[in-house]
Amino acid sequence: MNTPAWFKFVAVLALLWNLLGCIAFFSDLRLSPEDLAKLPEAQQALYAARLGWAVAATAMAVFGGALGSIGLLLRKKWALPVFVLSLLGIIVQDMGLFVLADGLRLAGPVAVVMQAVVLAVGIGLVLLSRKGIACGWLS
Numbered sequence: 001m002n003t004p005a006w007f008k009f010v011a012v013l014a015l016l017w018n019l020l021g022c023i024a025f026f027s028d029l030r031l032s033p034e035d036l037a038k039l040p041e042a043q044q045a046l047y048a049a050r051l052g053w054a055v056a057a058t059a060m061a062v063f064g065g066a067l068g069s070i071g072l073l074l075r076k077k078w079a080l081p082v083f084v085l086s087l088l089g090i091i092v093q094d095m096g097l098f099v100l101a102d103g104l105r106l107a108g109p110v111a112v113v114m115q116a117v118v119l120a121v122g123i124g125l126v127l128l129s130r131k132g133i134a135c136g137w138l139s
Contacts, residue, residue, distance in 0.1 A: 003075060003137040007128075011072035014125055018065035018086075021118075025062045029055075042108070046097075054096025061089030061122070068125060077138045080129040087122040094119065 036047055064086030071079025094115055132138040 003132075007132065007137055008073070010128065011069060014072060014121075014128075015066065015069035017121060018062060018069050021062035022066055025058055051096050054093055057089045057092035057096065059089070061086050061093055061118075064089055065122065065125065068129065072125075072129065072132065072138070075132075075138050077129075077133050079138060080126065080133060083122070083126045083129050087126055090119055090122045 031047075036044055039047070064082050068079045068082035068086055071077075071082055097115065098112070129138065
């Protein structure tokens, strides 16, 4: 079955979005103590409060999102379970950030809005891959 042109366009955007997430993740890991010392006090506290499993969940979210986007571009059904894992990573990351590390207070409303956008995109990609399977665009 022919895949609509918009599907490929969205898949490319999804890949770019998730690659930016991968870059942000690696940039975050590469912050030196000197870099951290330059951050506002609240962000320093947020970094200090981060839990290892929440960082691992972030990795699962961004790398799963990138891999799932590649699956969409290749028109493969396996994109769906990869996006589901990525979404799970987003949810676990958000729990670590906002519930356990008090990220709402430390990071502020901009971080909440950004994470809400990330969550919405993650949900959207799961729904898109489900639609792709249902419509026969993914095999």
